[in-house]
Amino acid sequence: MRGVGRKRLPESVDGRPTVHTVAARAGVSIASASRVLNGVGGSPETIRKVRAAAAEVGYVPNAIARSLQSQRTGLVALAVEDIGNPVYVEMMRAIESVVAASGRQLLVHATGGQIANETALLRRLAHRYVDGMIISPIRVTDNHLAALVDSPVPVVVIGQLAADAPVDNVRTDSRTGVGLAVDHLVAAGRRRIGFVNGPLDTVPGAARDAGFRAALAGHGIALDERLVEVGDFRYAAGRAATERLLARAEPDALVCANDLIAVGALHALLAAGRRVPEDVAVVGMDDTELARMMFPQLSSVSLGSAERGRRAAELLLQRIADPALPPRREQVAPSLAVRASSAATPFVPAPAEPAPAPRTPEVTA
Amino acid sequence: MRGVGRKRLPESVDGRPTVHTVAARAGVSIASASRVLNGVGGSPETIRKVRAAAAEVGYVPNAIARSLQSQRTGLVALAVEDIGNPVYVEMMRAIESVVAASGRQLLVHATGGQIANETALLRRLAHRYVDGMIISPIRVTDNHLAALVDSPVPVVVIGQLAADAPVDNVRTDSRTGVGLAVDHLVAAGRRRIGFVNGPLDTVPGAARDAGFRAALAGHGIALDERLVEVGDFRYAAGRAATERLLARAEPDALVCANDLIAVGALHALLAAGRRVPEDVAVVGMDDTELARMMFPQLSSVSLGSAERGRRAAELLLQRIADPALPPRREQVAPSLAVRASSAATPFVPAPAEPAPAPRTPEVTA
DNA sequence: CTGTCTGCTGTAAACGTTTCCGGGAGTCTC
DNA sequence: GAGACTCCCGGAAACGTTTACAGCAGACAG
Numbered sequence: 001m002r003g004v005g006r007k008r009l010p011e012s013v014d015g016r017p018t019v020h021t022v023a024a025r026a027g028v029s030i031a032s033a034s035r036v037l038n039g040v041g042g043s044p045e046t047i048r049k050v051r052a053a054a055a056e057v058g059y060v061p062n063a064i065a066r067s068l069q070s071q072r073t074g075l076v077a078l079a080v081e082d083i084g085n086p087v088y089v090e091m092m093r094a095i096e097s098v099v100a101a102s103g104r105q106l107l108v109h110a111t112g113g114q115i116a117n118e119t120a121l122l123r124r125l126a127h128r129y130v131d132g133m134i135i136s137p138i139r140v141t142d143n144h145l146a147a148l149v150d151s152p153v154p155v156v157v158i159g160q161l162a163a164d165a166p167v168d169n170v171r172t173d174s175r176t177g178v179g180l181a182v183d184h185l186v187a188a189g190r191r192r193i194g195f196v197n198g199p200l201d202t203v204p205g206a207a208r209d210a211g212f213r214a215a216l217a218g219h220g221i222a223l224d225e226r227l228v229e230v231g232d233f234r235y236a237a238g239r240a241a242t243e244r245l246l247a248r249a250e251p252d253a254l255v256c257a258n259d260l261i262a263v264g265a266l267h268a269l270l271a272a273g274r275r276v277p278e279d280v281a282v283v284g285m286d287d288t289e290l291a292r293m294m295f296p297q298l299s300s301v302s303l304g305s306a307e308r309g310r311r312a313a314e315l316l317l318q319r320i321a322d323p324a325l326p327p328r329r330e331q332v333a334p335s336l337a338v339r340a341s342s343a344a345t346p347f348v349p350a351p352a353e354p355a356p357a358p359r360t361p362e363v364t365a
Numbered sequence: 366m367r368g369v370g371r372k373r374l375p376e377s378v379d380g381r382p383t384v385h386t387v388a389a390r391a392g393v394s395i396a397s398a399s400r401v402l403n404g405v406g407g408s409p410e411t412i413r414k415v416r417a418a419a420a421e422v423g424y425v426p427n428a429i430a431r432s433l434q435s436q437r438t439g440l441v442a443l444a445v446e447d448i449g450n451p452v453y454v455e456m457m458r459a460i461e462s463v464v465a466a467s468g469r470q471l472l473v474h475a476t477g478g479q480i481a482n483e484t485a486l487l488r489r490l491a492h493r494y495v496d497g498m499i500i501s502p503i504r505v506t507d508n509h510l511a512a513l514v515d516s517p518v519p520v521v522v523i524g525q526l527a528a529d530a531p532v533d534n535v536r537t538d539s540r541t542g543v544g545l546a547v548d549h550l551v552a553a554g555r556r557r558i559g560f561v562n563g564p565l566d567t568v569p570g571a572a573r574d575a576g577f578r579a580a581l582a583g584h585g586i587a588l589d590e591r592l593v594e595v596g597d598f599r600y601a602a603g604r605a606a607t608e609r610l611l612a613r614a615e616p617d618a619l620v621c622a623n624d625l626i627a628v629g630a631l632h633a634l635l636a637a638g639r640r641v642p643e644d645v646a647v648v649g650m651d652d653t654e655l656a657r658m659m660f661p662q663l664s665s666v667s668l669g670s671a672e673r674g675r676r677a678a679e680l681l682l683q684r685i686a687d688p689a690l691p692p693r694r695e696q697v698a699p700s701l702a703v704r705a706s707s708a709a710t711p712f713v714p715a716p717a718e719p720a721p722a723p724r725t726p727e728v729t730a
Numbered sequence: 731c732t733g734t735c736t737g738c739t740g741t742a743a744a745c746g747t748t749t750c751c752g753g754g755a756g757t758c759t760c
Numbered sequence: 761g762a763g764a765c766t767c768c769c770g771g772a773a774a775c776g777t778t779t780a781c782a783g784c785a786g787a788c789a790g
Contacts, residue, residue, distance in 0.1 A: 031748085034747070041767085042769095046768080061746085061747075062492065063492040064432050065775090067429050067775095068747070068748095069774080086449070093449070105474065105486070106474070109471070121470070289600065290658075294658075295659075377775085393739080396741075397738080399777070400738095406739095426777075433776080433778095435778075
């Protein structure tokens, strides 16, 4: 049977069929096979043969090879610090819907807030595994920034960035956001307002600290440093920080740097026998689903996370389409949602809110 | 100046330097350049020249091309239904730590529970963008299963699967898990035990429904169908379902198919003026951080999500290392954590639990 | 001085696609 | 009946890496 140069069917190194396998089996060239498989061109007869051959051998295209050729993967990445933080979940949902509408897929990566991690991610993912990425860093060093600036793939940053950084950027004004909370509490007659913050060496931590001090000053209230406490941005730290604070001071209100911290604070307060909001009012930040899930429901400053996510995704898609675009910067205004945890009236279980609350600013100052 | 065949520096189509660019600039062959860049071989002089050239042009390797050659990407994907569900966050954290330890990176994808979505993901990602994937489907059709079975990359499934499915699989026994909750409630004297479940056409929904019925029967308690209600697995649906249930029946306890539903139930109960646990005891499922964040803290059946994630990741890594392994199946036992929401004594704010609670089964039946 | 060995180097062939290009066959128009 | 036009096909060149192989120079032993 061995006769006229009978070549074995070419197949991938791991035994999987390639386009060569299909072409050989269908008795056409790989060019024709590829065309048929991509649904572009081919005579009816060719189409039939190639389709049949592909089905018989169970052909599935190698996405990597395709990407190498086409220079795109159809994947977009989102890098955030902590997926456990509901604010990122909301952001992610918004981004996902935009990205999916463009026919791409979203991949999420949790960095744990470590710079090294984020830079490594850039080094790996950005080097062509994805068509673009959205990144929401909480710490930004010069190194980091440099890596962002000359990333090989388009990058959009959600969060504060040096004013002249040539990177697409969607930000909010959390300084002002903290101000909204303070204004609200002062208007409700609170004067010993405490603050439970995240790390000061993070961008949001620093901004919120500054906002808190500025807001108090704006009302002519002297800041009692014993009313300020710092942890990280998670629940346990928020609870611990609040316990430390309560051990040395008597606040009549607490502003918390995010909702997870606020939940921790709420628990610390209740466990210490304080009533919320009668003894101590609590205002969180980010206005996540969690705020509505607490009892009492938490007042919270919305930083428009879904909106920021949506806009960032749009910026990214535009930049992917046209990398020559000048860097753009967008801003989303904060607003305050007042709920039971800081309401003047004693707490009564509220009726169900329209749960995933679309973007209807509730009280905007 | 134009003289002896002076070729322009070869570079990527989008103007970025390639290994050719570096090689030309360093005056060596691409083979030598590649070797130096990979840190294997090269004379001191060559190394110096190549390093210099690479730095000058800002060379960064194209990961796709490298993967095409090496047949691996160093990426592992996790596909879950809903990242907003904290149970998946815990799973993800466990997986991430195993995966990262192997020098790979984890990407997360939310499928929204739609089969089409998951299949599409398999079609895209699995076709070589990742070295393997862990998938936790809540619905499984034959089609779906077929796609899993002959996935081109290793797949590990977290969740129930047909017994003979030749796919690596880590499961728990949520039927038994529901039983633990019912046993506990019955032992506490509750008799009109309700059940708020997720969709019955999902694998976990069906299993939990069966478990609930079996457990009641085991105690000789007749099931009142008015005490059973169904929504989806999220907060809002849990709350709405509980409201419907309360409108027509008077449970003295509620078993909820996961913690998000339990939170919804808790709110519906409190808003309807019921006291928890005095009037109605509540037990959730998954034992997520959320359960400890509620007031009163929620009793919850742990299904070992972190443990399942960890094991799944290990299975996956083993399979990537040796694809010829026979399909394996592992099981994680459920356990019950009793907290205030179902405690016999009236609710008192508990001291802080060791927050991320490592795997210490608290009450195991 | 010859032969073997060692260490670098460059050429070229992969990896699995897509796509440009030229050629051939068929149809239509004048 | 010849030219223009359309359609389909196959060969071959990309895309940017890694790597097998062979050649070549120098070091060393006999």
